[in-house]
Every structure is written in structure tokens, then in C-alpha cells.
Amino acid sequence: MDLDEEKIYQERYDLCMERIAQIASEETVAAPFVDYFQKMASFIMQMKELFEKIRSREPEGYSCEQWEELNHSLYEDILPENYADSYGNPDYAVRKLGEIHGRILSFLYTELRGMIAFAFEGRMWDMVIICEVFIEIYNCFEEEELPAYKKIQQVIYWFISDYSDLTVTRRIQESIDPELDFAVQLIMNEDLSDLRYLYKFGEYITDNERKTAAYLNSLDQETIDLMASTYTEGYRIGFEKAKIDLSAKETVNIRYNLGFERMIRAAIQNFEKMGLRPVIYRAAVNSINKRQHLRIGYYGAIPNKQFDYDHRADQAIYLDKPFVERKLGVLRTAYEKFKDLANRHAGPACVEIFGEQPFIPENKAAAYHMSEKQEKLTVFYSNESSQITNRYIKGDERSFTIIAFPIPEIGEQFEEIFREIIKVNTLDYLLYERIQQTIIEALDQGSYVHILGKGENHTDLNVQLHELQDPAIQTNFENCVADVNIPVGEVFTSPQLAGTSGVLQVKEVYLGELQFVDLSITFEDGMITDYTCGNFENEEDNKRYILENVLYHRETLPMGEFAIGTNTTAYAVARKYKIADKLPILIAEKMGPHFAVGDTCYSWSEDITVHNPDGREVIAKDNEVSILRKEDIGKAYMGCHTDITIPYDELQLIEVVKPDGTKTEIIRDGKFVLKGTEELNQALDE
Template identity: 60%
Template sequence: MIEERYELAIARIQSIKCENTVREPYREYFVKMAEFAEMIHKLREELIGGVYQRADAEHLKAWNHMLYQDMIPENYETSYANPDYAAAELGEVYGKMLGFLYAELRGAIPYVYEGKTEYLDILFELLIEIYNLFEGEEPEPDTIKDVLYWYASDYCDVFVADRIREQICPEESFAADMIMNSDLRDEKYLYQFGEYIGENELGTARYLATLPEETIQKMADVYTEGYRMGFVNTGKDLSKKSVVNIRYTLGFELVIKKAIENFEKMGLRPVIYRAAVSALTKRQHRKIGYYGAIANKQYEYDHKDDQSIFLDKKFVERKLEVIQTTYEHYKEEAARFAGPACMETFGEKPFEPVPKETACKLSEKQEELSLNYDSRQSQLTNAYIPGDERSFTIIAYPVPEIGSQYEEIFEEIIRINTLDAATYEKVQQTLIDALDQGEYVHILGGNGNRTDLKVQLCRLQDPQKETIFENCVADVNIPVGEVFTSPVLEGTNGVLHVSKVYLNDLQYRDLEITFANGMIADYTCKNFERELENKEYIHDTVLYKHPTLPLGEFAIGTNTTAYVAAKKYGIEDKMPILIAEKMGPHFAVGDTCYSWSEDIKVYNPNGKEIVARDNSVSILRKEDVSKAYFHCHTDITIPYEELKRISVVTASGEEIILLENGRFVLAGTEILNEPLKKMDK
């Protein structure tokens, strides 16, 4: 029946170009959409017939270009995906809704590669329904909105349910099958995923293909062993689990294949799901899952709030109902889910978005609904996949865009990711011994940095058995190099400032956050001329639309080797937060590092229990879990060169200086300055 519906839909769409029942300027829009649908149909025929799979590289590249040509920056100014162009051509009201339709239709690209005919049929029937409304007189905007709303509501049980199933059930993993059954030494395999393939993906695959087998194995081993040690170090039982979620960027398949083999030896099968492409399942512009190149980051940013078209209380309840029903159906599979293993990339040119008044935007009421949904959805997930039973790991590697010294930088990152943990464990324990004496830590910026912040510390009841800071020695969080804690919010006051930082794929200039009793009281940056735009930018992408967030983590990064490498190659602004957070003190706004597992006892290598796992917000979970978590954790690092001093102040007023003028001065930590001395020469 689905096949019949599909054939009827594509036949109807093919007739659109010959009809004159829709007046301009809308007819041109619908012709464009019909041409896109026809292109998808032609691709589907090639895929079904095996023509595409047997094609040469040039044919595959041509297809990749055709599918994404409307999105690339040089063509975006005259694309209906661009809110400004859509508003100018179709009017602001129609432009937003038809722009949303355009963005949804683009989901047909991955759907056709995965053979999801039902999904194609749903999208094509939606296009036809909207087209029919425009035949004759212009329809009322509310009529169009109703159609889009019922599309989202009616098919929630398809898109959302399938999304959950593919996150926890390894039986049908399109990507895993592709990785395990393709010739990964032939770069043509990249075009079989249905993602945009750029020079970074091609360059990464080509470079990895030149590396010795033992190097590929070493990269996979560090990645999977970090994951395993995450369970060991927190006393979680990995034997109860059977599924691991692998998240990565295309190009690293040689390493991922070895990782899959390693995980299988641990008794774990992979789920490798694609980053969401529908507004029904996406979380703004963020990529969670596997993906290829991002054809246009401005496009992703422009459509981050497309759910405003249909988001209301009724839809939220509908979506949550689907989530719970699906989890209940797959509760055994959910219970065996071990958590994500993430391989991230870095090195792309930092992106600063252009805010557009014509783009969809959530109303205040919708923002509240969105936050409410995030809270309840997180609670549902934790009910079926308990946070105190799962773990994770994250590692990162550069892409060719990082510069002409890419291969040299890649080798350096492999070295950084495998630094001797024992050496860092000893030095970091020296820092912790000093920090454990403190009442608060005072962080003071220098060289133009305006940071002046006092971070309150947990009080120890039994210093012989307890500690405040965790000695992080590269298990889940690779590479090695930090000590961290959950600060006491009350009494944590002051200003955090950093001249330039790259967070969640976005760049911020002169980011400044003011804390009052551990909560964000004010914020600004210098990305845009208008202060309102600066505040909205931070509100949307750092605070995740929350009115405020707590300081969930304070840490001191000790990986001076990574810092020197970043300076040597001039890639400080391109380093991922995973490595950047080890290159100076960092401050995470949002949840603590122990969210959803605060009651699990955690110990440092010296046997002391880390007791600073909660703060006055997270402890509210015992009364009302919806007030305890914010579902975000964003690290902001001050580089060493912007530091004047970090000191621990004891209850008696004694000041123990840890770092001064960007150098470690505490006795027993001087070895951390050795890489810095080489840089000074």
C-alpha cells in the first residue's frame, strides 16, 4: 500500500510543472519543490536498480552536488531555504511556513538512501496537500498552519517512535552495515550514506587509508578502552549492557570499524544513527548522531526554531506520549543501552551566524513549553535508561581544513590523546591536596581578561577519606588533564570573561558572564553591534533558552602539552572544547558532571571519595526532579595567557597560589611548565 501511495504521489508531483492553477510567485516555489521531489525519485530508481552503487566516483560526486547545490553558501542567497529570500519572494507569513516545508522536504535525501519509502510518501503527500491549498485563491495562513500542525502531530508516532527505536535497537543499523560491509580503502563508499561529502570527509578517509594498521588500531583502542574504563571507575556493571551508541563524523570509518570489533569483544553491539533531519526530532541546529559535511551552517542556524510552526501544549503531550509508549515497548532493549561513544572533529573555520528577523522563532510561551518538554523527556529517558547505569566517552581528531600541516597536527593529537596518565595523576593530586584545604578559589584574569570570580568549595567532613575535586586521568574524557568539582553555588560571585571562544560549533567574541550566588545574573558578548542580538545569541545557544543556569562545574586544566601544540600550529580558536577545557581553568554552565548519577559514590585513584557531586539546584531532584536539571553542560575555558592568578583561600584567610601569570607555581606541579618553557624559547 505504501508503494502504491508513493507512486500516486510522485505522479501527482510530476504534473505540477505543467499546471497553471497556482498563481505567481507561489507557482515558481512549487515547481522548485516538484523538481526536487523528481530528483529524489530518479535517485531512488538508481538505488533500487543498483546503478548508483556500481557507478564511478564522478557520477557519485555529481549526484552529491545536485542534491545539495541549493544549500551551499554561493547559492543560498536565492534559495527558498533562506528565510530572507523566502520572505522577500513569498511574503513573511507564507515565507516562514513554506520555508519550513522546504526544510522538511530535504529530509528526503537520507530517507531515499535508507530505503524509507513510507517517509518519502509522507513528505510528498504533505507537499501535494499544501500545493492544493494554493490552487485558485491564496489560502488563509491559518489553514496552511493547520496542515503543517497535523502533519507533525499525526506522524509523530512514526518519526519520533522510529527515532527512539534506532537509538537503542542494533538490529537495523544502516550505517553499521555500511561500515562493516564496504571497501573502506575506496573513498566511493562515503557517497553511499546520503550525507553531504566535502573535502574534510574525503581528506580524512584518504589520510587514514595511508596510516599503518597498528595506528588505526591504536586510535580505536584508546577510544573503546576509555569507554570501558568509564564503567570500571564509577563501579557500573558493563556486563548488564549489550548496546553502545557510536557517534562520529564521516571519514573515520576505518577507525570506527576497529572500534566496533573492540566493542563486540566487550559484548556490545553498535547503534549508529544519523543526526536528525526533521523538525519533529531535531534539537535546534545541533548534530547528535553521525553526519557528513554541513553544507551551510547558516542554513542550520536559520532553521533551528522551525518547530515554532507547530509547537503547542497539545503537541508536547502527544510527543511525550509517543516517547513513553515506544520506550515501554522496547524497555528491555533500553535497559541494555550502555551510553554513547563519541568521536568528534575539529579544525573547521569558526562560524559566526547572522541573526535573521525572517527566521522562525519561538515565542516566550513556546520557549517555556520547549523547556518543559526537555525536562520531562529527560526524566522519561532516565526512567528506562537509568543515568546511574550508563556511561560515555568522547575523543576528538582534526580535519584537513585545519591547515597545511594537517598530517603533522593529526599525529600530534594522537600523541596528546595517549599521554601518560600516571604522570598527570600524581601532579593533579598535588593540586587537589591544596584545593581540598580551600574555602573558595579566586580566579583573576590578566592581559586584558576581565575575569574576577570567587568559586565556593564544598566543605569536607572527613579530609582523610573525602576530597572535593576529581582527578581526571582520561577514561571517558580524552585526553588526560584536569581536576574538577561541582562548586557550592551560594557565595560563588563575580565575572567570567574570555576574549574568544568556540562553543557548540559557534564562535563568541568577548563573552562575559556574571554570576550571583552561582547563578547566571547577566551576560553579553561582542559578536553583533546590537546588544539585544548579543544577549539573544547567548540566551539561545549557551543558556539554551533558560532564564538562568547554575555554575555546574569548576575545573583546572593541566594539559600544557595540548596548549603548546595549539599555540605552535595557531589553532587555539579551532580546538574542540574537549581539548580546550584541559588548556586552562574552565567553567561549565548547566548541569553538574554527575547529573542523573549523583548518588553513585565516586573515588579518586588514592581511594578518597569525591563528595562534591551535588549543588543546591541538583539536590532538588529529591523533591521535584523537573527543577534539578537543565539538560545542558557548556564548558568555557580561559586560556593560560589570559590568567593573572588562580589561588585557593582557606577558612583562616591563607592564600595558596596555584597558577600565576599563566604558569603553575604550586610546589610539585612545576613539571607542567616544561612544555611551556619550550614554547617560550
């Protein structure tokens, strides 16, 4: 922003704040709305004060107690204990403000909360534009007659649409531009032994973040370096295995949860030795850049998962075909503007956390829901935007890595569990490579694999394998050791869809931060034909829950992956500490067979030659959907890949069925029975 622009925004900022200060105490709107607008105006005044304090560096002298008090004041209104009477709660907003206005004003409340991040990052223009729309909507309620819903909706619509060239463009830039380094500066320059640094990010901070940071501070440098190098080496090896030239790249996107800064600092130093500068951006705070309730980027604690879930479909206010076309146009323009940065971007390196209490959301009628037409537009946008992104950050020229660690919420044995997970993340990959090769050799003799659950698990599924033209040099399964997906422990393939049929069921699974109970999915020729779960009493609610959070509003999805997890050590840790229900899919998928719905494991990079350590080429990278990329790329990719694992103790049988009908068992009654895999049972028997 140049000096003239800064001067203009300062003038607009001053005018906004002067007017909003008046709104905080005046009563010129109808009675039900006075309280809402006064509270929102007071919040904005709080943000003005915060913005100016941060700019003057006043909080640098705050004690830890002062920082904690400030942090709590920013988020207290949406915390679970206060949420029943918060305008962020659509139920409360509708009850207080009526069906016509309550829901859309709850949306405005949510957008205003983005000012917390803007204040900490010094983003005056973001604050100005949301304040201006707040004043415009307030003016509508000052008229003699209450405004119709359409009038408020149009104000929101044009605000979101008109400023998308700023908000969407900024989001693209911050995902690839290392000069936007707010978080990097904190990580690299703050005294990490002084936990006050956590509050300077502007995220919600709880005991999880404080205790995680304190625990990492207690570890010796060798352990920190081991954690960081496992993570960064996995990333480097991913490029090496795919034969992608990492030296041609200049940036890496680091995604993590606050509290792990000591490890992230060491990782940044490792990446710099590879020639990569870090790009670390905050999870989106405005609806145009969000993806449902999911947080992509760095963040602290989630103040209230129900609040995020209640506003997962807020785009329903403005989502129509012209808006989607405009947003796609902005996306194209933004990537073209930053095409050099995009071309030199290497992809994400993610540190996930686990240990939180499983969350089962409440479905609220007062919350926004997508219409059928909007659901189709969401799918259309997802398909088109992924193609645009791939033109500038090419799938066959990038990679990724993911690693996970527990947080203190997991229980009193947190530190012990943390040490165990470090061991799990650094297991001897050569041992697993050898055993997994034995499994692959058995699998490659089959035409399909039969998976059968036991007890209350009613899985009965056949997975069809691709035909190998020359088994001496070809294989269907990749031998996955600890590189992009840490920890070690799986063999996986993209199955052939025709012939892949049956029922997949799991008693309990955690997908995308949401808990699913008695999840059941039916496949016919590799495509989902039916689904249900036991989360809600109403079957319609169960189906919608899966439609929104697994199928992402699509009528169906293909089975994009079938894998057999071999990390029995991780399974034993989960059983020992009773944390199986809290493990992320990253670890859980290594603890039994898993099945991904959506894109294949090789989406956007199917033409890269992949070899196993034994030299054989993995040929099963496409299926009947992904191969459509050669005719109509819009039909080939769905932009989602959700893994669902059956734990060993719910598993009766995995067997390979050969073309002549003979069978080879790999797992029976939760134990590995294939000759050469017996060592995997040691952890299960301990």
C-alpha cells in the same frame, strides 16, 4: 513493515509521485508561487529517481566522479554560493513569496530535504508522508483565494503531530536498536580503500571527508588500533571507575563524522569483544527530532551552517502545550515498547572533529523565533523528556566517552597536527594523575578558589567549595585521567552555589559549533544574573544569541562545574600551530580553568560512589539545584552542560583561599607555581 503495509505505502507512493510529476510543469497557482512549487516538485522527482536507483543498486557501478556529481546535485541549492537565491533561505523566501507565506514555505522546503536520507536508506513511508503534505499544501494554493497563514500552519501542525507516533518512535528505536544497521553495514562491509563508499551514506561529502579517509588509509594498522583502543578503553574504564556492570549491557551508540570509518571499524571490533553491538544513527533530518541547529548522530560535511541556523527554531510553527503533551506521550509509549533494548543500552561513544573555520551566524528577522511562551515550553519538554529517558536508560547504569581529531580544513599541516593530537590523546596518565593529586590536595584545604584574568580578560570570580567533614577520606575534586573525557588533564568539582559569585569572561570561545567573541557571564550565588558578548552590534542580538545557544531559553542556569585543566602539552600544540580557536571544548577545557553552566558533571548519577586513585571519595557531586532531585526531579536537571575555558595566556591568577584567609597559588601569570606541578610548565616553555 509487513507485506500488506508495504503494498499500501507503494500505492500511496505511486499516487504521490504521479501527482507531483504533474505539479512540476503545471501553472495552476498564483504567479509568485509557481516557481516555488515547480522547484519543490522537481526536487521530489529527483528524490524519486534517487530512491529507485538506490533500490536497483545502479550507483554501485558509478565512478568516483559520477558519485561526486550526484552528491553535489543533492546539496548545491543550499551551498553558500547559491543560498542567496534558495527557498531554504528565509530572507529569499519572504522576499519572493511574501511575509505571510514565505517563511512557512521555507520550512516546508527544509522538511522536504530530509528525503535525501530517506532515499538512501530506502524509507518509503517517510517519503510518502512528506509528499502527501506537500500535495495538500499545494492544493490550498490552487484555490481562488490565497490561503491564510493559519490554514497552512494547521496543515503543518497536524502533519507533524499526527505522524509523531511514527517519527518520534522511529527516532527512539534507531538510537537503541542494533538491527537498524544502515551505517554499520557500510562501515563493516565496504572496501574502505575505495573512497566511493563515502557517498553511499547520503551525506554531503567534501575534501574534508575524502582527505580524512585517505589519510587514515595511509596509517599503519598499529596506529589505527591505538586510536581505536584509546577510544574504546576510555569507554570501558568509565564503567569500571563508576563500578557499573558493563557485562549487563548489549549496545553502544557510536557518534562520529564521516571519514573516520577505518578507525570506527576497529572500534566496533573492540566493542564486540566487550559484548557490545554498535548503534549508529544519522543526525536527525526532520524538525520534530532536531535540537536547534545541533547535529546529534553521524553526519558528513555541513553544506551550510547558516541554513541550519536559519531553521533552528522552525518548531515555532507548531510548538504549543497540546503538541508537547502529545510528543511526551509518544516518547513514553516508544520507550515502553523498546524498554528491553533501552535497559541494555550502555550510552554514547563520541568521536568529535575540529579544524573548521569558526562560524558566526547572521541573525535573520525572516527566520522563525520562539515566543516567550514557546521558550518555556521548550524548557518544560527538555526537563520532562530527560526524566522519561532516564527511567529507561538509567543515568547511574550508563556511561560515555569522547575523543577528538582534526580534519584537513585545519590547514596545510593537517597530517602533522593529526599525529600531534594522537600523542595528546595518549599521554602518560600516571604522570598527570600524580601532579593532579598535588593540585587536589591544595584545593581541598580551601573554602573557595579565586580566579583572576589578565589584560583584556576581566574575569574576577570566587568559586565556593563544599566543606569536607573528613579530609582524610573525602575530597572535593575528581582526579580526571583519560577515560570518558579524552585527553587526560583536569581536576573538577561541582561547586557550592552559595558564595560562587563574580564575572567570567573569555575573549574568544567556540561553543556548540558557534563562535562567541568577548563572552561575559555574571554569577551571583552560583546563578547566572547577566550575560553579553561582542558578536553583534546590537546588544539585544548579543543577549538573544547567548539565551538561545548557552542558556537554551532559560532565564538562568547554575554553575555546574569548576575545573582546572592541566594539559599544557595540548596548549603547546595549539600555540605552535595557531589552532587554539579551532580546538573543541573537549581539548580546550584541559588547557586552563573551565566553568560549566547547566547540570553538574554527575547529573543522574549523583548517588554512585566515586573514588580518586588515592582512595578518597569525591563528595562534591550535588549543588543546591541538583539536590532538588530528592523533592522535585523536574527542578533538578536542565539537560545541558556547556563548558567555557579561560586559556592560560588570559589568566593572571588561580589561588586557593583557606578558612583562615591564607592563600595558596596554583597558577600565576599563566604558569603553574604550586610546588610539585612544575613539570607542567615544560610544554609551555618549549
